Amino acid sequence: MSTVGAITHRKHTSMNVPWKSCSIFLYLCLLQCAHKVVPQQFLLEPLNLTTLQGFDAQFNATVEGRWKIMTWFVKDCFVLNVPVIGNITSASERYSAQFCTPGETNCVQFNIHNVTREFSGPVTCTVLGEYGSEVAQLSVQESGxxxxxxxxxxxxxxxxxxxxxxxxxxxxxxxxxxxxxxxxxxxxxxxxxxxxxxxxxxxxxxxxxxxxxxxxxxxxxxxxxxxxxxxxxxxxxxxAKPPDWTVLIAVVLSFSLFALLVLLILGIMFCYKRRKEKKPNYQREMSHRVRTQSQISSVSATVQRQGTVKAGSAPDDQTSVTPSENTDSGFHQTKEHIYQVGNAVLMKNKVKTMFMFMCLEDPFRTEWKKKYTLSYTNVSINLTHAFWGN
Missing domain, CATH: 2.60.40.10 (Immunoglobulins)
Structure with missing residues (x-):
């Protein structure tokens, strides 16, 4: 085999690395010894390694006893050869190895530099001879x-x-x-x-x-x-949260509405009561006014009639009757006249009394006051004419 497989790094570029020092003998020996493992004589650690892209991956292989050649594979690609005596041969600068302790050959440290996700997979270490091989898993992660x-x-x-x-x-x-x-x-x-x-x-x-x-x-x-x-x-x-005025506003509004409702009810009751009280008073007042007007009209008519009778009949009576009749008639007439005048005076007092009562009951009704004052004046004038005969 003359070449090693391609290894892809972070920018996804690939490179081919020629391998010049491989020998047929080495791989024949590896094939013969690959499945021969001696317990506790060959140890690879860690068996599971997780690292971050851009960092290095490191594995240690510990071999008990004498050995000659150690070989490393990454994802089934041969990458490095470590002899006990001689120089370490690497397929790329990405891979390196050295003894864990200078001068001691029982421990080898294998490094993969600047790993990428393409390196994730198995890492195999094989020791020539009866030691066989060990496989570890490499996982490469990325942070964002x-x-x-x-x-x-x-x-x-x-x-x-x-x-x-x-x-x-x-x-x-x-x-x-x-x-x-x-x-x-x-x-x-x-x-x-x-x-x-x-x-x-x-x-x-x-x-x-x-x-x-x-x-x-x-x-x-x-x-x-x-x-x-x-x-x-x-x-x-x-x-800080502003104070919540909702509850206070709701309470104030409730009380305000309740107070307004109470005032409205009281106002309605008051108006109804006033109206109920005013209606009988109005009816009584109108009745008084009708009766008073009727009485005033009656008195005025009576007085005018008596005055007319006195003015038209007195001269005839005096010339046609005898002295005794004149005396009796005059006495009778005078009596009748006085009686009638008395009635008129009595009616006058009644009118005056009713007028005063009406004025006291409602002093602000000026139209009615003027009307009854005029009627009272007419009655007084008529009574005066009736009494004196002129």
Missing amino acids: TVNIVKGNEKATEDEQVEFLCVATAWFPAPSITWTQNGHPVDSSLFNTSSMEDGRYFNATSVFTFKAVNNTTVACQATVLSLTNPVSSSVFLVVF
Whole structure:
């Protein structure tokens, strides 16, 4: 065999490394001794190694007793040869080996420099002779970026706040955690999901909580090979919650509506009572007015009639009767006249009394006052004419 297989590094370029020192004898011996293992005489460690892309991978092979040649394979590709005596031969600068302790040949350290994901797979160490071979597994991981979307936030006390963390270009899918002021957050308080995107994985995580006070929120992403997680942090500023006037406003509004309702009911009751009291008074007043007007009209008519009779009949009576008749008639007439005048005077007093009663009952009704004053004056004038005969 004259060449070694291609090895791809981070930028996905490949190179072919010729191998010049292989011999048919070496590979015949390897074929003969590959499956012969002596317990506790040959040890390869670690058997499972996980490292980060760009770092070195290191394996140690410990052999008890005397041995001559040790050979290393990466993903079934021959990459390095270590003789007990002589120079170490490597297929590429990416591979190197040395004895763990100078001057001692029982331990060999094998190194793969600047590993990429293309190196992931089996790493085989074979010792010529009766020792056989041991196989270890190499896993190469990649770390990406972490970012909390929107950056710093502001919130009011007791407000629900949400933070979104995005991790991109990881392999394998990263594990995401959150911290508040440096204290880990329980995993039940946030949700994380991941999705494969070609050769990489992207992950998102949503953290929701109630704002209480100013807090430093950090999102961390990591894989097994990372010593320290990749993190992104923001600051949450919490403002005091304004006073809640809702309850107070509701109470004040309730009392106001109740008071308004009470006042409305009282007003309706008062108006109804006033109306009920005013209606009988109005009816009585109208009745008094009708009776008074009727009496005034009657007195006025009587007085006018008596005055007319006296003025038209007195001269005839005096010329046609005898002195005795005149005396009796005059006495009778005078008596009758006095009686009638007395009635008129009596009616006058009644009118005056009713007029005073009406004025006292309602002094503000000026129209009625003027009317009854005029009637009272007419009655007085008529009574005067009736009494004196002129």
